[in-house]
Amino acid sequence: MSNETNTRLQAKFNEGVTEVKALIKHPMETGQTKDLETGKLIPAHFIEEIRCEYNDEVVMSAQWGVGISANPYLAFQFEGGKIGDKVKLTWKDNQGQTETTVTEIIPK
Amino acid sequence: MITSRRNFLKNTLSSAIVLITSTAILSQRVLADWSKMAFTAKNTEEALMALFNDSDATVSDKITIVSPEIAENGKVVPVEVKVDLPRVESITLFSEKNPVPLLAQFNFTGGRAKGWIKTRIKMAETGKVIAVVKADSKLYQASREIKVTVGGCGG
Numbered sequence: 001m002s003n004e005t006n007t008r009l010q011a012k013f014n015e016g017v018t019e020v021k022a023l024i025k026h027p028m029e030t031g032q033t034k035d036l037e038t039g040k041l042i043p044a045h046f047i048e049e050i051r052c053e054y055n056d057e058v059v060m061s062a063q064w065g066v067g068i069s070a071n072p073y074l075a076f077q078f079e080g081g082k083i084g085d086k087v088k089l090t091w092k093d094n095q096g097q098t099e100t101t102v103t104e105i106i107p108k
Numbered sequence: 109m110i111t112s113r114r115n116f117l118k119n120t121l122s123s124a125i126v127l128i129t130s131t132a133i134l135s136q137r138v139l140a141d142w143s144k145m146a147f148t149a150k151n152t153e154e155a156l157m158a159l160f161n162d163s164d165a166t167v168s169d170k171i172t173i174v175s176p177e178i179a180e181n182g183k184v185v186p187v188e189v190k191v192d193l194p195r196v197e198s199i200t201l202f203s204e205k206n207p208v209p210l211l212a213q214f215n216f217t218g219g220r221a222k223g224w225i226k227t228r229i230k231m232a233e234t235g236k237v238i239a240v241v242k243a244d245s246k247l248y249q250a251s252r253e254i255k256v257t258v259g260g261c262g263g
Contacts, residue, residue: 017222030207030208030230030261032207032261048142049141049142054220057218057220058217058218059216059217059218059220059221060214060215060216060217060221061141061214061215061217062212062213062214062215063141063142063143063147063212063213064211064212065147065208065210065211065212066208066230067201067203067206067208067209067210067211067212067229067230067261068211068212068227068228068229068230069183069184069185069227069228069229069230069260070183070184072227072228073226073227073228074225074226074227075225075226075227076214076221076222076224076225076226077221077222077224078220078221078222079220079221079222080220
C-alpha cells in the first residue's frame, strides 16, 4: 500500500453540532459481478465496519454490506465537539484492509 | 485519614489498568461486530431477527427518507434518513428487492449522535427502501418507493 490515503474526512462545527463527512475510495465489489474479459466472478471486496471517534469516545459505528455504493459516502452529526479537536474514522474491509484517518474540527 | 503512599500508588495503578483493558475491549468489539447472519438473510424480517431478535417495527411518521423518486442509476442512489424521535440508538437501512436486502446498520453509541445519516446505496430494481430505527429500546420503521431505471447490483 502506498502512503496515499483512501479516505477524505471532514468535520465541521456549527451551533453546538459537529457534522462529519467521509468519502472513501473503495470498489465495494459484491462478488456477483463478472469480469467482462475473463468471464469469472470478481471476488467480493467491501467495507464491513466503520467507526468514528471523538476524543476517544465512539460516537458512531456501522456495519455495511455490499449494498453501499462504490466509493462510499457517509455523513452524520453528533452533539458537541470543539474547533481544533480531533475526529478519527476507522474502517475495515472483508479482505482485512483497514485505514484510520484523523481530522481536526473546523468552523462551518 | 491520610492515604499512605503505597495505597495511593496501588489504587491509581489498578484504575489505570482497568482503563486500558476497557479501551482494548471496546475497540475490539466495535470492529468485530459484523453480523454475517443479518447480511446473508434473504428478507428484511430475517435480517431484523438476526440484528434485534425482533422483527416487529412500528410504522412511524417521525422517520423521513429523503431520496430522488426516480434513480436512473441503481448503482448510486443518494439516501438521507432524518429521525425526529428521542434517544435514537441505531438506523438500519434495507432495499427490499436486493439480493442482500440489508444495506447497513449505523449505531449511535454514547448518545451523542443525532438521528440523521446520509449515504449512497445500490438498488437492484424498483422497490422500497426501508429504514428501521431503534429509539428508546423500541423499533420503528418507514419506507419509500424508489423507481430504478437501470439496476445496480451486477450479476
